Amino acid sequence: MIVTCSKCQTRLQLDEAKIPAIPFNVRCPKCSHANNVQPLAGNSASPLNNTKSATDTITEDASPLARARLEHAASAPVFRAEASDKNSTAKQESVINAEDVVRLLSALLQRGAATAGAGEGESSFFGRSWEQRRALVCVAPAHKETVARALSESRYEVFVAADTAQAIKRMREDQMSVLVLDPEFDQIEQGAAFINREIAQLRPVERRRLFIVQLSPTARTDDAHAAFVNHVNLMVNTKDAAEMSSVLERAVRDFGELYRDFNKALAASST
CATH class of the missing domain: 3.40.50.2300 (Response regulator)
Known part of the structure; x- marks a missing residue:
């Protein structure tokens, strides 16, 4: 669960498994402001049933435009060395002598x-x-x-x-x-x-x-x-x-x- 401090706008990440079923206060570690937090509906259920993946959490907290971008994001691509670097390496290797x-x-x-x-x-x-x-x-x-x-x-x-x-x-x-x-x-x-x-x-x-x-x-x-x-x-x-x-x-x-x-x-x- 992500909570935004109403005073300094710092985003705080809370462990959903430890969130009580009643409203509670969270003190911002940056500005010490006490923020009142309302628990999510159905938070009293088993934490195992409410476990969400990181991408799910990001998607819920994002704006509609960012949510669409995250849902259709591609996986991390493979790293490819540039051809110029390969040519440079080949030139260096060619000067190695027999010794x-x-x-x-x-x-x-x-x-x-x-x-x-x-x-x-x-x-x-x-x-x-x-x-x-x-x-x-x-x-x-x-x-x-x-x-x-x-x-x-x-x-x-x-x-x-x-x-x-x-x-x-x-x-x-x-x-x-x-x-x-x-x-x-x-x-x-x-x-x-x-x-x-x-x-x-x-x-x-x-x-x-x-x-x-x-x-x-x-x-x-x-x-x-x-x-x-x-x-x-x-x-x-x-x-x-x-x-x-x-x-x-x-x-x-x-x-x-x-x-x-x-x-x-x-x-x-x-x-």
Whole structure:
């Protein structure tokens, strides 16, 4: 339920499951004004029967024009690198000499030996090793290109959402492996809040298959405590967005190792 402060016009989101059946007051955290709230009709019924999706809530609160736009919004599109960038990369690769090739092959062999055991953990998180890894990018426009390109270079199928409706529709259509979320995403529609609400409605098995990364201008990259406080799997500072692929791969492997035995036990119990 969305309540607008009558004094400062701040929009407050209330948990419908905790709303009483009688009128009550809500104090605005911004201006401390007490707002009288009338409960919705039938609010005393079971919260499970009144649960609404994020897109439903957005649609109800929007104007008729915005409601029509949200109902017919497309899903988040796939990110495509520009052809000029590909040509630039090809030119850079053409100048690599034989010594560079040998050095690169040696580094790859060493990396493969060091991560041989970790690969099982990663595949247990993403499912089958041959399945396409999907990533949904829900960040402010200033970071979209950087984050999408970093994920694309790590062989993810990247979807970039322009607004909240696109993000939620894509989450419902496809099982995402990674979600990159910025608190400043679609602030007009409170995008981060509605996406977090959509995540909270996932079944436990679906939530364990979704690795959530949060961008932050203040938090330290790979800060485990900040990730725990914000209910995400990984924190990435916006300054490190271009190099987030290496941090993400390591964090995903660790996450897969953590749940590997648990997922095996669930698979065994279901057979």
